[in-house]
Amino acid sequence: MTLLEAAKLGDDNAFEILLQPLLEPGYRLAGGMLQDHQAAEDAVQEAAFKAWRKLRQLRDGSEMRPWFLGIVANECRSVRRSRWSSVMKLVEPAKADSVSADAVVSGIELRSALRALDEKKRLALVLHWYLDLPLEEVATITGSSVHAVEGQVQRGMHELRQRMKESHG
Amino acid sequence: MDSERALKIELRQALDEVLPPAPWLESAVREDLRKRRSSRSGSRAQDKPRMVWPRSAMQFAAALLVVVLAAAALTAVLDLRYRAAHVAPATMDVTAYQAMVSRDLDRLLSAGNGVDCVTLQSTCPASGTPVLNAYMRLADDLNGSEPPARFAVIIAQLRRHVAAAIADLDAVRAAYATQDQTGLDRANYLLNAQGVSVGTMFRSIVQSREGSNLAYVESLRTANQNLAVCTGCQPLERTGSVDCAAIQTAVCEADIVYATSDVESVEAALVSVGAPSSLEAQDALLQRDLARADSGLLAMANAQLTDDQAGFDAGRQVLQQALSMVEADIAGILGG
Numbered sequence: 001m002t003l004l005e006a007a008k009l010g011d012d013n014a015f016e017i018l019l020q021p022l023l024e025p026g027y028r029l030a031g032g033m034l035q036d037h038q039a040a041e042d043a044v045q046e047a048a049f050k051a052w053r054k055l056r057q058l059r060d061g062s063e064m065r066p067w068f069l070g071i072v073a074n075e076c077r078s079v080r081r082s083r084w085s086s087v088m089k090l091v092e093p094a095k096a097d098s099v100s101a102d103a104v105v106s107g108i109e110l111r112s113a114l115r116a117l118d119e120k121k122r123l124a125l126v127l128h129w130y131l132d133l134p135l136e137e138v139a140t141i142t143g144s145s146v147h148a149v150e151g152q153v154q155r156g157m158h159e160l161r162q163r164m165k166e167s168h169g
Numbered sequence: 170m171d172s173e174r175a176l177k178i179e180l181r182q183a184l185d186e187v188l189p190p191a192p193w194l195e196s197a198v199r200e201d202l203r204k205r206r207s208s209r210s211g212s213r214a215q216d217k218p219r220m221v222w223p224r225s226a227m228q229f230a231a232a233l234l235v236v237v238l239a240a241a242a243l244t245a246v247l248d249l250r251y252r253a254a255h256v257a258p259a260t261m262d263v264t265a266y267q268a269m270v271s272r273d274l275d276r277l278l279s280a281g282n283g284v285d286c287v288t289l290q291s292t293c294p295a296s297g298t299p300v301l302n303a304y305m306r307l308a309d310d311l312n313g314s315e316p317p318a319r320f321a322v323i324i325a326q327l328r329r330h331v332a333a334a335i336a337d338l339d340a341v342r343a344a345y346a347t348q349d350q351t352g353l354d355r356a357n358y359l360l361n362a363q364g365v366s367v368g369t370m371f372r373s374i375v376q377s378r379e380g381s382n383l384a385y386v387e388s389l390r391t392a393n394q395n396l397a398v399c400t401g402c403q404p405l406e407r408t409g410s411v412d413c414a415a416i417q418t419a420v421c422e423a424d425i426v427y428a429t430s431d432v433e434s435v436e437a438a439l440v441s442v443g444a445p446s447s448l449e450a451q452d453a454l455l456q457r458d459l460a461r462a463d464s465g466l467l468a469m470a471n472a473q474l475t476d477d478q479a480g481f482d483a484g485r486q487v488l489q490q491a492l493s494m495v496e497a498d499i500a501g502i503l504g505g
Contacts, residue, residue: 020195023195031187035184037188041191044198045201078288106183110179111187125180130180130181160176
C-alpha cells in the first residue's frame with residue numbers, strides 16, 4: 001500500500017508525511033501571492049486542513065504537489081478577496097542593514113508591480129519563476145494549458161518591465 | 170534572455186525580503202491539523218451524510234442567532250460605555266503607552282484575519298472569535314488607561330473605530346447566519362476598512378516622536394498631498410453626487426474608504442511627528458477638525474451598513490463642515 005492510499009484510508013500520519021515536503025513550496029507560493037509572511041502562514045495552514053478534508057477527492061495516479069498548491073492558490077484568492085491582507089501588511093519586516101537603499105526601493109517597486117498584475121499572470125509568474133516549477137506543473141495547478149501558462153508568464157514579465165520602467169520615469 | 174534572468178533574480182530577491190524562513194510552520198500546521206481533526210471526532214466531515222434540517226427550522230435558528238448576536242453586540246457596546254464612564258483610568262507615560270499599543274497591535278494581527286467569513290460556504294462562526302476577542306481586549310486597554318495628552322485626540326478616534334469594527338464583525342456574523350452574501354461582502358469590506366484605520370492610528374502612536382518645527386511641517390505637507398486632491402472626498406462633499414445616489418453601492422463604499430484613508434493619513438502624520446511648542450495651538454485645532462471629518466466619514470460608513478440614508482446625510486454634513494476647516498487649518502500652518 002502506498003502512503004497516499006494509506007492517507008486516503010484515514011492514516012493521518014501518512015498524510016502528514018506526504019504533506020511535509022509541500023509546506024515550504026506552499027508557503028513560498030502564498031508569500032509570493034500575498035507578500036505577507038503572516039498571511040502566507042495562515043493560508044498554508046488553512047490549505048493543509050482543506051487538503052486533509054478533501055484528500056479522497058485526489059484521483060489515483062495524480063501528483064499531490066500540484067493538487068496541494070492548487071488549494072493554496074485558492075486560499076490566497078480568498079485572503080485577497082477579504083481585503084484583510086491590507087491590514088496584515090501593516091508591519092513591514094525589518095530590512096537587513098547590508099541591503100542598499102537602491103535595492104530596497106527596487107524590491108518595493110517590483111513587489112508593487114507584481115501586486116498590480118492580474119491574478120492569473122501573478123500566479124503563473126510566482127509558480128514558474130519563484131518556485132521554479134516547470135510549465136507543465138504550473139498548467140496542472142492553474143487548470144490551464146501549457147500554452148496558456150506560457151503566454152501568461154510572457155505577458156506578466158512584459159507588464160512587470162513596463163511598470164518598472166514607468167516607476168523609474 | 171539575460172534581461173529575463175536578471176528580472177527573475179530581482180523578483181526572487183524582492184519576494185524573499187518579505188518572506189523570512191518559517192521553520193516553525195511544519196509543527197504549527199501539524200498542531201493545527203490535530204486540533205481541528207479532534208474537534209471533528211477524527212473523521213473527514215464531508216464524507217459523512219449531512220443531516221438536513223427543515224427550512225423553517227433553519228430560518229428560525231438563523232433568526233435566533235441574529236437576535237443573540239445583536240444582544241451580544243449591545244451588551245459589548247454598553248459595557249464599553251460603562252467602563253469608559255466608570256473606571257478610573259490609570260495615567261501612563263508616552264513610552265509605556267506606546268508599549269501597550271504595540272502589544273495590542275501584535276495581538277490583533279496574530280488573531281488571524283477572519284477570512285473564513287468571506288463566503289457562505291466557509292466555517293465563519295468558529296474563526297471570527299479571536300478577532301472579536303482581540304478588539305474587545307483592545308477596547309479594554311484603551312478604556313482602562315488615560316492616554317498622554319499627545320495621543321488624546323487620536324485615541325478618542327481609535328475608540329470609535331474599534332467600536333465600529335466590533336459592530337462590523339457582528340454584521341459579518343449576522344449576514345452569514347442569514348446566508349446573505351451581499352451583506353457579508355459589505356460587512357467584510359467595512360470591517361476591513363476599520364482594520365486599516367485602526368492599524369494606521371496604532372502605527373502612528375507606536376512611531377510617535379516629538380518633532381522640530383521643520384520636521385512637523387514637512388510631515389504635514391507630505392501627508393496633505395493626498396488630502397489636497399482627495400478624490401474620494403469630492404463626491405462625498407457634494408450632496409447631489411452620483412457616486413452616493415444610493416448609499417449601499419460599491420462606488421460609494423470605495424469613496425468613503427479612500428476619503429477616510431486620506432483624512433487619517435494626516436491625522437497619523439500629526440501624531441507620528443508631534444508638534445513643537447510653537448505650533449501646539451494650531452496643531453490642536455487641526456487635530457480636532459480632522460477628528461470631526463473622520464467621525465463624519467465613520468457615521469457615513471455605519472449608515473451604509475444599515476442603509477440609513479438620514480444617518481448618512483448627517484455624516485456628510487459633518488464632513489463638509491470639517492473639511493473646510495481642515496483646509497483652513499492646514500493653510501494656516503503651512504503658509505505661516
